[in-house]
Each structure stands twice: as C-alpha cells, then as structure tokens.
Amino acid sequence: MLIGLLTAVAASICYGTGSVLQAVGSRKSARREAVAAGVTQHGGPNLSSTAKAAMTWEFIVGTILDFVGFGLGALAARLLPLFLSQTVISANLVITAVLSVRLLGIRLTRAEWTSIGVVCSALVLLASAAGPEGGGHTPIATHWWLLVISVLLMVGGTVVVRLLGARAAILAGLLSGLGFGALGVGVRVLNGIDPFDLGALLSDPALYAILVAGIGGMYLHTVALQIGSVNGATAALVVGETVLPGMIGVLWLGDSSRAGFAWMAILGFVLAVAGAVAVAWFGAPEAHGAEPEPESESESESGSESGSRSESGSQEPRPEELTPVPWPPAH
Template sequence: MIIGLLTAVAASACYGTGSVLQAVGSRKSARREAAKSSATGVTQHGGPSLSSTAKAAVTWEFMVGTVLDFIGFGLGALAARLLPLFLSQTVISANLVITAVLSIKLLGIKLSRAEWSSIAVVCSALVLLATAAGPEGGGHTPIATHWWLLVASLVLIGGGTLIVRLMGSRAAILAGLLSGLGFGALGVGVRVLNGVDPFHLPSLLGDPALYAILVAGIGGMYLHTVALQIGSVNGATAALVVGETVVPGILGVLWLGDSSRPGFAWVAVLGFVVAVAGAVAVAWFGEPEGEPVPAAAAQTGAEVPAQATGGAAPADGGAHEERTARAVTTAPER
C-alpha cells in the first residue's frame, strides 16, 4: 500500500508539472501564430487547427512536459496495479494542486480565494480516501470485456475529437473532460492487461486492452493539448480530474473487486464524492470569463509583443495573460 501511494504521488507530480509546461508551450505557439497574423491556426469554429496543435507540441516546454507525462504514465500504471482504482486515480488526479501552484509562477495566473478553497477540499478528500482504502481487487476479466474497452476507447476519442472540433473555442472544459475519460480508460486497461504478470509477450500483444491503452492515451493527450490551448489551465485540468477519476473508480468497485477497509465504506464514498465536487469547483472557478478583446488586436497579435519578448508580468497577476492567450487561440478565421 505504501509503495503504491508513493508511486501515485510521484506520478501526480510528473503529470502536474507536465501540464503546466505543456500550457506554456501551447500559449507560446499561439502567440507566435497571432504575431504572424496566421489564419491557419484556427478552424472555422474558432478552435485550434491540427497544424497549430502540432506546432504547440514541438516547443521545448511542451516536449519536456510530454516526457514528464510519459514518466507519470509509467508510475501511474504501476500504481493502478498496486492500489484500488478509486484511490490510485484520485491521488494521481491531485496533480491539480501542483498544476495550480506552478501556474502561478510559470503562467502568472492569480488564483482566487474560491479556487484555493476548492483545492483544499480536494486535498481533504484525498486524505479520506487514503484512510478508507482497502486491498485492490483482481484484474482477471473475460477477454470480451477487453474488446468492449477497445471499442469504447475508439468511440470516446474519435467521437470526442469530432465534437470538440465542431464546438471550437467553447470546448475547453469538454476537451478536458474527454481527455480525462481517455486517461481513465487507460488506467482500466493497464489494470486488466494480460501478459504482464507473469510477462508473456504473445498474450500481451494479443490483448485488445493494449490497443485500448494506446488509443486512449494518445487521444487523451491530444484532447488535453486542445483544452490547454483554448481554456484555463486549472479549469481544463480539473475537468480532466473528474473524467479520469469517476468512471475508473466506479468500474474498479463494480467490475474489478476494489474495496474499502471494513467499516470504512462510507468514508470512501464521502471522500470520492468530495474529491469530484472539489475538482468541479476548480473547473468552474478556474474558467476565465473571456473578457472580449478587439478582433483586430486578436488577429494581428497587437497585445502579444510584451508577453512574447519576456516583458514584465501584468499588474493584474496574469488575468491579462489568460485573456490574451484565449483571444489569440480563438480568433475567427479571416
């Protein structure tokens, strides 16, 4: 249990740091696109185009963040096999706290009292969950359920990507939620994967759960990148927290036999509900108000140079940064 908790905490730290670095890279790329008066950075619906997302992914900040995500994935996969999913996924989702704290320094974002209170609620819920968690269940399931997991992952990522692209600039929270569901499917896939213990390569390669992990992981990373491009980093991450916590936690209990300590079931339920409610609150309070910026400024990047050249942070503690970055990535196609 202790090793699993430490592993989950380390995964959380990697994911939280990676999210902020990816946000920094995404917004740097968006400012460059705006400075060039590029009309290819957005779709007709106002969301980021595939090319702009690809350009965001090759900034050094985003690449370092991606490396941390892969490390976090490995640690999270180990935690998913050592702990009940409702505990491992929730502890990993505490990267929300790390994301919020680092975003103050790296993105110049000033958190409101409501956001800090919501983060405190999430941390308190994690303590309740850790106290109530019992032994993890088994990961042995019929192969048919592995096929269902693959189909669900394909539908989730394929359909979700289409919907997000159609919604454009309004899809930040939805993209974060869908990416979280993808990472949740990844966690379930890791838990049920055949050919791992003991290691047997033919069983591993023949398991549909392996391909569900790949689809859900890659698709989840893409949708998370989109969410970071068009919305609040804390709001997008909080929506991701809900997606990667709720469904895996429920499936772990109903499908995989995860359980709480005897007599602590109510504590586990309370902690789970409070954790999700706290994450939703952070998503709600963390979403920028979207104060309008003149279209000409958004399309020409007139508000960008001071930020892009490393100028001093604005006096409003980062609200300008949030509004400018969002205006840049959601400028209408000319």
C-alpha cells in the same frame, strides 16, 4: 499500499508540473497561430497549430514528464484500487495550481486555497479507508469492449470537437478525462504483466485500448489548452478521469474499502472530486484580477492588435497576453 500511494503521488507531481509547462508552450503557439489564422473554419485549432504547440521546448519537457507520470500512474493502477489511484493522480490539479503561483505569476484566491485543503483532506480519508485492490482478471470480451469504446470515444470525439471549434473546451476536457480513465482501466486488466508474457501482452486488446485512449486523450488535452478558458474543461476532465474508473473498479474489478470504512471511502471520493472541480472552477481568469495595460495612442490609431502584429511580422506578444487561462487542465 504505501508503495502504491507514493507512486501515485509521484505520478501526480509529474503530471501537474508537465501541465504547467505544456500550458506555456500551447499559449505561445496559439497566440502566434492566431495571427496566421491557424484555426479551422469553425474557430478551433487546426492540426498544424496543435503540432506547432507540441514542438515548443516547454511542451516537449512537459510531455516527457507526462510519460514518466504515465509509467508511475500505470504502476499505481496495478497496486491500488482504481478509486484511490485515479483520485490521487487527478489531484495533480493541486500541484498545477500551486506551481502556477511561481511559474505563471498567478495569485490564488481564498476559495482556491480552501478547495486545495479539501482535496488534501479527502485524500487522507481515502487512503485511510481503502482496502486491497481487486483482481484484474476479466473475460477477454471485456478487453475487446474496452478497445471499441476507446476508439469510438477518441476518434468520434475528435471529429465532434473539430466541428464545434472554440465551443468545445468542456467537451474536449471530458473526452480527454474519459480517455485517461479508460487508460487506467486498461492498465489494470492488461494480461501478460504478472507473470510477464510478451505473447499474451501483444495479443491483448486492452494494450491497444491503452494506446488509443492515451494518444487520443493527449491530443484532446492539447486542444483544450488552446481553446480559451479551460476551467470548465478541467472540471470535466477530473470527473471523467475519476468517477467512471472508480465505479468500474468497485462494480467489476473487486476494489473495496476496509471493513466498516465504506462511508469514509465514499465521503473521501466525493470530497476529492468536488474539491478538484472547485480548484478548476475558481481558477477562472477573471478571478485573478489581471489588469490589462492601457492602449497607447499608436495602438489606438493602428486598429486591432492582431492587425498591427500581422504587419510587423516579428513582434513578440507581451507576457500578459500569453495567459488566456490561469492554469491548464491536467491528466
């Protein structure tokens, strides 16, 4: 249990740090692409702009941390009940919020600090109440269903998000959260791990469900970072990543709490999700009171900022213009 908890915490730190770095890269790219009209006809980022966001050095380092976090999270999903491992990992929102104070210059409000305290207290309750994880042995038909559902969610969701464009932040966050949740379930039921059997591993549909859900979730996560304010999307991601996998773990995989501590596990789970959603929700841009700089006379006479930048071509956006959201959604 202790090794599993430490692994989940380490995964959370990697994801939280990676999210801050990815946000910096995504925002810079999104601002530059706004000048070049790097959007679809519906107002959302196109594939080219998303790819360019992924090529910034900040995003690359953040992605490396995501891969490390993925490996640690996968191990945690094998060692802990899903309602505990997924909740601890989703607490990377707290890591992201705290790091944003240093890296993005964000000032956290009292409500945000209170929400962070609720999440930390809830995780203590969960860790105290969690029992041994259930088995990961399920019928192979379940693995096929997981693959089909993952494909439908990620492929169908991507199409819908592109059609909705700039209105799809919350939906993109929810779908990416469901993708990461499906990834956790897939890791838990994956065959050929213990004992290791390469043939069983490669023939298991759950392996391909993990790939589809992971890649699709990452893409939708990147899109959510590019679509304006993502506080609501972050809250949706937390719900998708924790609630459904936790229920699946309890109902189908045999996860349970310690005898007589079910009430504590339920309370801790509810408080952790509610606290994480509150951290996201109270992180709205207007809550941080960033004062826009007054326009100079030359800017007033030149029309819109985007027009003047298009003419100059090489002018870099000011730092305050790179923060359309206070901090990004996490995994």
